[in-house]
Amino acid sequence: METTPPHPFDQALALQAAAPGRWRGHTSAAYWNMVGPFGGITAATLLRAVQLHPDLLGEPLSLTVNYAGPLAEGPFEIVAQPARTNRSTQHWTLSMLQRDPQGADVLTTTATAVTAARRETWSVSDMPMPAVPAPSEVQRVPLFEGVEWVNRYEFRPVHGAIPTVWNGQGEGSETRLWMRDGGGRPLDFCALAAMADIFFPRVWLRRATRVPAGTVSITIYFHAGAARLAETGTGYLLGRVRAQEFRNGFFDHSAQLWNEAGSMLATTHQIVYFKE
Amino acid sequence: METTPPHPFDQALALQAAAPGRWRGHTSAAYWNMVGPFGGITAATLLRAVQLHPDLLGEPLSLTVNYAGPLAEGPFEIVAQPARTNRSTQHWTLSMLQRDPQGADVLTTTATAVTAARRETWSVSDMPMPAVPAPSEVQRVPLFEGVEWVNRYEFRPVHGAIPTVWNGQGEGSETRLWMRDGGGRPLDFCALAAMADIFFPRVWLRRATRVPAGTVSITIYFHAGAARLAETGTGYLLGRVRAQEFRNGFFDHSAQLWNEAGSMLATTHQIVYFKE
Known part of the structure; x- marks a missing residue:
């Protein structure tokens, strides 16, 4: 029987539930930038925590990530809370933390997200894709x-x-x-x-x-x-x-x-x- | 002696300290929109709370405001916390709350902000102002x-x-x-x-x-x-x-x-x- 190793992106996004609204993850060597993780993998991992939350409503609509401090190689925790749930939108507050050598939680990243149950409406693009070679x-x-x-x-x-x-x-x-x-x-x-x-x-x-x-x-x-x-x-x-x-x-x-x-x-x- | 009444914008932004990192304000009839305050006045009031905080570092660099739920005519509270302070940047998390008829705090707005001590560097505009009549x-x-x-x-x-x-x-x-x-x-x-x-x-x-x-x-x-x-x-x-x-x-x-x-x-x- 063959087993395929997971894609590095899925490995990077792997989160274990630590407590309600709290997940543990680990930085990924495959997505390392110069002195820390690629910012995009951090944004993706925060969004993953929202997707894993049992109270999730709808699909991602907006995400703001603030890179507050360096993220070191090693484990981290994400706290994701639905701050307010409406009929068709849900507002999230998130933070990413790492433990310092003294055992204290240090905040590395803050974020907010909105998820929404979207529906068919009048739709149009007002910013067409530029003409470029295939x-x-x-x-x-x-x-x-x-x-x-x-x-x-x-x-x-x-x-x-x-x-x-x-x-x-x-x-x-x-x-x-x-x-x-x-x-x-x-x-x-x-x-x-x-x-x-x-x-x-x-x-x-x-x-x-x-x-x-x-x-x-x-x-x-x-x-x-x-x-x-x-x-x-x-x-x-x-x-x-x-x-x-x-x-x-x-x-x-x-x-x-x-x-x-x-x-x-x-x-x-x-x-x-x-x-x- | 004449006294000039404050400008409605300053009246709308008036906040009273309620506790460390917590301020009380009141919605403004002068900035009323259709079913709640003009969103811009809410954004401005959240930024005002950051500016009033005794631990403020630098000047506003970015502000994200999420309109999570309706804000009713009446008093509100703002909680503003410096989540992380670096040498030249500071990351803020904010929320706006209103008391419901049962006396419970209801979250109406979440926000994050970054303030920064800026310095002279190479600078250029890459999006010049369009030519328009005066x-x-x-x-x-x-x-x-x-x-x-x-x-x-x-x-x-x-x-x-x-x-x-x-x-x-x-x-x-x-x-x-x-x-x-x-x-x-x-x-x-x-x-x-x-x-x-x-x-x-x-x-x-x-x-x-x-x-x-x-x-x-x-x-x-x-x-x-x-x-x-x-x-x-x-x-x-x-x-x-x-x-x-x-x-x-x-x-x-x-x-x-x-x-x-x-x-x-x-x-x-x-x-x-x-x-x-």
Whole structure:
């Protein structure tokens, strides 16, 4: 009898119930960034805790994650509480904690989420997917080198790839790229949450200079239901991202993610710390 | 001796300390919307609680407010806690509560905020203010009729004003408008937070149909410091907003706010419930 090891994404998201509304997990080497986990895996793991809660109503509608402090290699706990449940929406407050050497809980991450039981209504997209070459016509390249989580994905940048020459001569901040899980894992809400944080720091592109940078807060709005995500399956997503303002140590970006059929799956924004 | 009554905005934001990290306030008739307060005044009041906290570090960087349930006319309490304080950033969790007839606290609103001690760095705007006529060249009109808070502001729409004919024949979702406090109150962080929620529901414009709609969650990123806001003073802000996706009962919008000099003061996004 053969057994297939779980996909690294599912391993990273594995949570054990510790108490009502409280789960234990462990950081994943497969999704390690430079000095901590890839922010997208943290966002996905928080969303997973919401999905595991027995009182869950509906599907993810919005998620805001605040990266309050570093997450060290090792175990962590997530506290997820439905703060208010309405007829068709539910509001969640979340936190991620790690034990310090003295045995005290240290808060690393705060988050809020909204889930909703959605229904058919008048619907229209007001931000159509840009016309770009098909994924098969675009070369596969590494997003950038030197960090592990990047190896979990396949990237085919159409525009605004990471600079190959770091000469301080950047111009724009927009990237358009096809991307998908590198291990053939079908899309779901947690995978979409992680991919919403996949864009390399806009300051690197805008300045063609690689300065230290890290997300402070990200918000994701989910526009598709589980059925649309299942249809998307193992297909590519087109991500488009651009910065709006770089000012006094922080910049923000705004991004959209469509599937190959041109359906908007998520929009996302974040505010990012940068040095110098 | 003459005394000037406080501006209604300052009256609405008045909070009394009830306990450490806990404040009492009261809803404001001057900022009443249809069935509850203007969402912007709620966001501003939560930010005010952060500013009043004795442990505050720095100035507002980001604010996410989740409108979890209705806020009734009457008193409320705000709980504001610094969840984690770093060297130059501080992460806040907030909630707003009202007492129900049985004397139990009911949660109406959750929020998170980040404040930061900002410093001079390389800075650039990547989203320049669009070319529009000066405020003096644009007619002053009501944003829309029938709700009180709208009377607290001055609006001069350049593009995408509220429809005058509700015929279901809308086309785009973008609005550009000059706006400022109608009572000459100089801009500060709380005023900016409120104005970030000033845009009427995009679904009204896109469909030229006035359906019930309400913000579920808003995120505001602050790009200016107190000095820049003080320079802006009583001048106009240009707001630009457009929806991205209307889907199954919810839509999102993305917006920017500049001052007359073309400085980006804030970017903001929200996800909004709509009916039918």
